[in-house]
Structures are given as C-alpha cells and as structure tokens.
Amino acid sequence: MGGKQHILSVLVENKAGVLARVASLFARRGFNIYSLAVAPTDDERFSRITVVVDVEATPLEQITKQLFKLVNVVKISELEPAASVERELLLCTVRADPAVRGQVIELVQIFEGRILAVGTDVLTVSLEGHPGKVDDFEELIRTYGIVDLQRTGRVALPKLVRRPPTKALRVS
Amino acid sequence: MKLTGAQALIKSLEMEGVEVMFGLPGGAILPVYDPIIDSSIRHVLVRHEQGAGHMAEGYAHVTGRPGVAMVTSGPAATNIVTPLADAYMDSIPLVVITGQVPYSSIGSDAFQEADTTGITMSVTKHNWLVTKAADIPEIVKEAFHIASTGRPGPVLIDVPKDVSNQMMDWYWPESVDLPGYKPSSKGHPRMIKEAARYLLEARRPVIYAGGGILKARAAETLRELAELTGIHVVTTLMARGAFPDDHPLCLGMPGMHGNYTAVTAMQEADLLVALGSRFDDRVTGKVDGFAPEAKIVHVDIDPAELGKVRRADVPIVGDCRLVIEELVQAVRALMSGGVQPPDRSPWDATIRGWQERYPLAYEPSAEGNALKPQMVLEHLRDSTPDDTIVVSGVGQHQMWASQYWRFNHPYTWVNSGGLGTMGFAVPAAIGAKVGRPDRMVWAVDGDGCFQMTAQELVTATAERIPIKVAILNNAYLGMVRQWQEMFYDERYSEVYLSPDLPDYVKWAEAMGCVGLRAETPEDIQPVIDKANAINDRPVVIDFRTDSQEKVYPMVPAGQSNDAIVVPPFQEGRHGEGGH
Numbered sequence: 001m002g003g004k005q006h007i008l009s010v011l012v013e014n015k016a017g018v019l020a021r022v023a024s025l026f027a028r029r030g031f032n033i034y035s036l037a038v039a040p041t042d043d044e045r046f047s048r049i050t051v052v053v054d055v056e057a058t059p060l061e062q063i064t065k066q067l068f069k070l071v072n073v074v075k076i077s078e079l080e081p082a083a084s085v086e087r088e089l090l091l092c093t094v095r096a097d098p099a100v101r102g103q104v105i106e107l108v109q110i111f112e113g114r115i116l117a118v119g120t121d122v123l124t125v126s127l128e129g130h131p132g133k134v135d136d137f138e139e140l141i142r143t144y145g146i147v148d149l150q151r152t153g154r155v156a157l158p159k160l161v162r163r164p165p166t167k168a169l170r171v172s
Numbered sequence: 173m174k175l176t177g178a179q180a181l182i183k184s185l186e187m188e189g190v191e192v193m194f195g196l197p198g199g200a201i202l203p204v205y206d207p208i209i210d211s212s213i214r215h216v217l218v219r220h221e222q223g224a225g226h227m228a229e230g231y232a233h234v235t236g237r238p239g240v241a242m243v244t245s246g247p248a249a250t251n252i253v254t255p256l257a258d259a260y261m262d263s264i265p266l267v268v269i270t271g272q273v274p275y276s277s278i279g280s281d282a283f284q285e286a287d288t289t290g291i292t293m294s295v296t297k298h299n300w301l302v303t304k305a306a307d308i309p310e311i312v313k314e315a316f317h318i319a320s321t322g323r324p325g326p327v328l329i330d331v332p333k334d335v336s337n338q339m340m341d342w343y344w345p346e347s348v349d350l351p352g353y354k355p356s357s358k359g360h361p362r363m364i365k366e367a368a369r370y371l372l373e374a375r376r377p378v379i380y381a382g383g384g385i386l387k388a389r390a391a392e393t394l395r396e397l398a399e400l401t402g403i404h405v406v407t408t409l410m411a412r413g414a415f416p417d418d419h420p421l422c423l424g425m426p427g428m429h430g431n432y433t434a435v436t437a438m439q440e441a442d443l444l445v446a447l448g449s450r451f452d453d454r455v456t457g458k459v460d461g462f463a464p465e466a467k468i469v470h471v472d473i474d475p476a477e478l479g480k481v482r483r484a485d486v487p488i489v490g491d492c493r494l495v496i497e498e499l500v501q502a503v504r505a506l507m508s509g510g511v512q513p514p515d516r517s518p519w520d521a522t523i524r525g526w527q528e529r530y531p532l533a534y535e536p537s538a539e540g541n542a543l544k545p546q547m548v549l550e551h552l553r554d555s556t557p558d559d560t561i562v563v564s565g566v567g568q569h570q571m572w573a574s575q576y577w578r579f580n581h582p583y584t585w586v587n588s589g590g591l592g593t594m595g596f597a598v599p600a601a602i603g604a605k606v607g608r609p610d611r612m613v614w615a616v617d618g619d620g621c622f623q624m625t626a627q628e629l630v631t632a633t634a635e636r637i638p639i640k641v642a643i644l645n646n647a648y649l650g651m652v653r654q655w656q657e658m659f660y661d662e663r664y665s666e667v668y669l670s671p672d673l674p675d676y677v678k679w680a681e682a683m684g685c686v687g688l689r690a691e692t693p694e695d696i697q698p699v700i701d702k703a704n705a706i707n708d709r710p711v712v713i714d715f716r717t718d719s720q721e722k723v724y725p726m727v728p729a730g731q732s733n734d735a736i737v738v739p740p741f742q743e744g745r746h747g748e749g750g751h
C-alpha cells in the first residue's frame with residue numbers, strides 16, 4: 001500500500017443493504033477497499049463504517065460526494081491520521097517449535113500482545129494497537145512462519161481537541 | 173381500517189396524487205392489480221415493460237411530476253432496467269413498483285425471481301425491498317419525496333407477493349424521516365455575490381444552460397438573467413427549450429453535433445456560467461482542450477457535479493431557480509452601485525460573424541433524389557403549433573431534430589440524452605401525450621429505433637393516445653454508418669437495415685394507426701397536413717430519407733472542440749474572428 005491511504009468514517013442508517021450500497025460505489029469506480037469495519041454505534045439506528053482506501057485525493061473527493069448521495073448515508077468524515085486515534089486487532093497462529101518458542105513469546109511480550117492458545121508447536125496470539133505497530137509486529141512474527149493470520153481492519157475516531165486551560169476564569 | 177399491503181400500496185399512490193400509471197401484470201404483482209379495478213388511477217397496459225418505463229419518463233418530462241410504472245418480478249423487472257438507467261442519467265423522477273416472489277422464498281431461485289434491488293442499485297436514486305405491509309405507506313411517501321426533490325431521479329419499490337397479501341392497519345404518514353437525505357436548495361450568499369462579480373467582469377461570457385434549468389423550473393429566471401446581463405446562452409441537448417431559440421441571445425446547442433457558434437463561443441469564452449449542466453463529454457469534447465481560457469461559475473443542486481469534470485472557480489450548490497433569482501438580485505445590486513459590464517461589442521460582433529459564416533445548413537436534394545432529413549424536419553416544424561412536444565429516438569435523426577426544430581417553450585423537447593437509448597421515442601411520446609393531452613405530440617424516430625419499441629403503438633391505439641410518429645427512414649443505423657464512413661474508411665459493418673423491410677405503412681396499419689409515406693419532396697407537405705388532421709388515432713409517416721446524409725457540424729470523438737468539422741460546402745470560410 002502506498003502513501004495514499006485515506007480513512008473514511010461513514011455514519012449510516014442501520015438498514016438492510018446499506019453495506020452493499022457503500023461497497024458497490026467503490027467497486028463501480030474501480031477503487032480497492034483496503035480494509036473495512038462495520039458495527040452499530042451507541043445509537044442503534046446508526047452504524048459506523050470505517051473504510052480505508054488507497055486513492056488520490058481528487059477521486060476521493062468525488063467518491064465522498066457520491067457516497068453522501070446515498071440516502072442511508074448520514075455523515076462522512078475523512079479522518080486525518082494525525083488527528084485521529086486508530087486501532088486494529090490482529091489474531092495470528094504462528095509456528096513455535098520448542099527451539100524458538102521462547103523468542104516468539106518474547107516478541108509478543110515486547111509488543112504487549114497476548115497469547116491466547118498454546119499448541120504443541122504453534123501459538124495463537126493477539127495484538128491490539130495502532131495499525132503501524134500491528135504492521136511491525138506482523139512483519140517480525142512472519143519470520144517464524146504463519147499458519148493463519150487475520151486482521152480486523154482499522155477503526156478510528158477523531159482525536160479529542162484539548163483546549164489549553166483558560167488562564168483566568170472570569171466571574172461576573 | 174384494515175387493508176392488504178396491495179390495497180395500501182394503491183391507496184398510497186392515490187394519496188400521492190398519482191393520476192396514471194403504466195404497466196403490465198404478472199404472477200408476483202397479481203395482488204396489486206386487483207385493487208386497481210376500484211382505483212381512480214388510470215392504468216395504461218403496455219406491450220413490453222421497457223415501454224412502461226419510457227412512458228413514465230415521457231410523462232415526467234412534460235409534467236414535472238414523477239412518472240409511475242408497475243410491473244411484475246423477474247423478467248419484467250429486468251425489462252424495466254433500461255428505462256431506470258435512462259431516467260437515472262437524465263435525472264427524471266420515476267417511481268417504479270416491481271412484484272417480487274414471496275419474502276419467504278427470496279434467495280431460493282424461485283420461479284421468476286431476480287435480485288431486483290441488487291440489479292437496480294446503481295441505476296436508481298434509492299430502492300426498497302418491502303419486508304412488511306405496514307411499511308408500505310411510509311415507503312411510498314419516501315419514494316415520491318426522494319424521486320422528486322433535490323436532483324430528481326428514479327426510485328424502485330420491490331414488493332414480495334406475500335407482503336402484498338398481508339393485512340395492515342392503514343395510516344398515512346405526515347412527513348418523511350430521512351436523516352441521511354437533506355438536499356440543499358439555497359446557494360451560498362457569498363458565492364452568489366462572487367458569481368455576480370464574475371458575470372459583470374467577463375468580456376466573453378457564455379451561459380451554459382443544462383437540463384437542471386428545466387428540472388428546477390427556472391426557464392423564466394434564466395431569461396431574466398440573460399437579458400439583464402446581455403450574456404448569450406447555449407442550451408444543451410437536455411436543455412433545448414429552456415431558453416427560447418428565437419431569442420437574440422440564444423446560440424442553440426453546443427457539443428459533438430452542436431452548431432459552430434455555440435461550440436466555438438464556449439471554446440473562446442473567458443467565463444462559462446454553467447447552470448444545471450454537468451460538463452458531459454459530448455459537450456466538452458476532450459476535457460483538456462475545453463474552453464481553455466474560461467473561468468467557471470457552476471451552479472448545481474448535486475454537490476457531486478461540482479468539480480467532477482472541471483474545477484469551478486465559483487462553485488454553488490443549490491436549486492437553479494433559487495440561485496439564479498439570487499444572482500439576478502446580486503447583479504442588480506452591483507449595477508445600481510455603478511458596476512457595469514465591460515464593452516462586449518467586439519464579442520457580440522465575433523459571435524455574429526460565426527453565425528453568418530457557419531449557420532446550420534445542408535445541401536438541398538437534387539431533383540428526384542431521396543428526401544433530406546433536415547428538410548422533412550423544417551416542414552414538420554413549420555406545420556405544427558409552436559408548443560408542439562417533440563420526442564426523439566437516438567441517432568442522426570435525434571441530432572437533426574434538436575438542431576432544426578426551434579424550441580421556444582420549455583418542456584417541448586423530450587429525448588434520451590445521457591444514456592442514448594434507442595427505442596425511447598415511441599413510448600416516451602405516448603407518456604408525454606398522456607401527460608399533456610392538450611398538446612400535439614410528434615415523435616421523430618429513426619428506422620432502427622422504431623423497430624425496437626414500435627409495438628407500443630398498439631398500446632397507443634388501444635388506449636386512444638393519438639401520437640404522431642415521423643420515421644426518418646434512411647434504411648440504416650445511420651449514426652453508426654456515419655462513424656464507419658468517416659472513421660473506418662467507409663467499411664460498413666452491420667448497419668444496413670433496408671428501407672422497406674418491414675413495410676412501415678402496413679405495420680402501422682396492423683397496429684391500428686394510420687400509415688403514410690413520403691418519397692419525394694412534393695410528398696412531404698401533403699402527408700404532414702394529413703397527419704396533423706388526424707386526432708382519433710396514432711399516425712406513422714415513413715419518410716424515405718437520404719442514407720448518405722451526415723450530421724454536421726461534428727467534433728470527432730476524443731478530440732478538442734477546436735477540431736470541429738463543418739459540412740464540406742462550408743469549409744474554407746475563414747475570416748476574422750475565427751481561430
């Protein structure tokens with residue numbers, strides 16, 4: 001994936017077929033969806049779709065506008081990586097012969113991951129964190145031999161804006 | 173009050189003020205056809221579902237109200253996909269109702285099952301699969317709201333048979349609740365002021381009026397703006413009639429087969445005021461070479477159109493009528509503050525020069541030769557009332573009709589612009605006549621197009637809808653033939669149709685119409701007079717036209733509009749003001 005990744009957070013009505021409408025808009029324009037995560041929000045009438053796409057800014061603007069034309073799409077925001085908090089979960093079953101098991105466990109611990117299941121010569125581990133960190137972990141753990149790997153795709157929310165504390169509280 | 177879903181559906185259509193619908197029944201929609209017997213809504217029984225869709229489009233074009241079509245599941249639903257796509261491209265409000273197999277059988281490959289909402293997702297503004305009868309009134313209300321507001325378009329409601337039979341408690345919703353659908357209507361005041369300044373500063377401005385003017389019912393307002401600012405207007409294929417052709421500021425149609433002046437004025441402009449137009453490739457030619465020096469003011473109700481093809485210097489999202497009204501105010505305010513446009517007499521003179529050197533023209537037929545299609549259209553135009561509705565198919569005849577007719581009233585030109593759907597004319601003309609029975613309605617059709625949907629003339633005869641059809645019978649898929657002649661070394665591949673197979677006169681008669689034929693120039697006027705005198709049934713005239721005739725001017729596909737080709741007898745007329 002190049003440096004042209006964009007994260008769209010799309011608030012949609014929680015209705016049948018909405019995901020198909022959103023996905024087909026991308027497909028029609030030949031845009032590859034890099035990852036996609038969907039789940040209901042705190043308000044059960046709405047769901048949030050977090051889509052990561054690899055596109056130039058100009059077609060992205062067009063696709064955002066087209067997305068917004070979908071009747072079930074309520075709100076779209078593009079999340080700037082610098083202005084948002086992003087998380088992703090990775091699950092992975094990795095080869096861990098007794099000879100290297102210690103190294104694998106150490107690697108998981110360095111990354112603050114968890115060991116979920118232990119087999120005779122494999123381990124299933126999980127790692128939650130910033131997608132960049134998850135990428136790094138994936139790269140390193142690969143060297144031991146991956147049996148199975150699944151990532152959730154990223155979810156994101158805007159960073160909270162922290163205003164500097166007001167210097168003097170004016171009381172009238 | 174307890175109603176079945178089917179009864180609730182028909183009652184909801186009545187509540188929406190529907191006066192007519194076009195359709196054809198079948199298994200899955202059977203329950204809904206029963207209450208039609210007791211309804212005030214007129215049902216026009218078509219011979220093919222594509223016809224129902226185009227009729228609903230023709231009706232919507234001329235009335236501005238959503239056209240309604242109803243068909244059954246599976247093959248009927250797929251038959252109406254073309255009109256949906258057509259309406260989607262041309263922003264025509266349609267409400268299409270399809271039957272569906274029982275909800276419980278969906279996904280089982282049941283008899284006549286098709287994934288209608290899936291298939292039509294990309295050619296509708298929105299669609300619904302109804303899952304319970306109680307939702308029907310709400311969905312119908314939403315459907316009409318979505319079809320007719322914002323940028324209009326087709327919507328589809330897919331109704332499973334068991335849902336039609338289910339009982340529900342009747343209600344009629346007060347309003348719609350669509351959190352994700354809030355079309356904007358008023359333009360941004362600061363942008364409008366900015367646009368007004370551009371209008372008054374430009375030396376070579378052109379108003380580029382599109383179909384949005386008609387959708388927004390903004391023809392009057394457009395005229396006010398043009399007259400106030402003295403700016404010339406081009407009307408696109410979708411906007412013919414939005415500004416009167418006989419107005420001194422009217423430059424006519426731009427684009428691939430636009431007239432020389434309209435095309436060239438846009439090319440040389442320093443300001444294009446795009447109102448409800450979308451920089452379609454048939455208008456811009458090669459985008460990189462389009463109107464290179466022009467600043468762009470772009471008004472459209474659909475935000476996705478702004479900047480889609482060409483970056484706008486002043487983008488304004490809003491309803492064309494409201495925005496133009498505000499723009500007129502803003503221009504007036506500037507003018508009364510002493511701002512005046514620069515001297516535009518050199519530009520006006522340049523435009524007049526082009527108009528004189530390169531008028532739309534054709535070479536009259538030598539005696540005994542086949543009819544010139546343009547000549548047929550001139551006779552037809554001059555023998556019909558000024559407010560006649562003209563409906564065309566797709567091909568050379570469409571371009572000639574758009575070029576040679578003089579459209580002086582809005583909603584008198586109905587055609588398939590964006591999708592270019594052959595077979596559009598006959599059914600769309602029927603729908604237009606149903607919508608405006610007081611008007612004379614002429615379909616100008618090609619022989620190829622006519623053969624695609626002619627069977628709907630049976631519908632017209634049976635339902636007493638007296639439309640008139642002029643077939644410009646050049647015995648060819650003429651537009652394709654023209655491209656093969658010009659760009660494929662006259663290698664004609666699969667474009668010949670034959671002038672007398674079928675025999676159009678006999679075919680017309682078999683369908684209950686009057687069939688007439690014109691073979692020589694002397695025949696033209698008498699057959700037109702005869703056709704105009706018939707009011708109790710449809711009439712078809714087979715005009716035997718010259719197969720060699722080509723549509724000029726022409727901007728070859730993929731080239732810049734500067735490469736416009738004029739008819740051979742106008743070549744070499746260079747003079748000042750050209751390029």
Ligand SMILES: Cc1ncc(C[n+]2csc(CCOP(=O)(O)OP(=O)(O)O)c2C)c(N)n1
Pocket residue numbers: 565566567568569570592593594617618619620621622644646648649650651652
């Ligand atoms: C449904 C459909 N099929 C094919 C075409 C491609 N096409 C465009 S114009 C044309 C020829 C139309 O022939 P005719 O109706 O005789 O009109 P003419 O150009 O001869 O006036 C064709 C085949 C189309 N526009 N629509």
Ligand SMILES: [Mg+2]
Pocket residue numbers: 618619620644645646647648649650
């Ligand atoms: Mg033809």
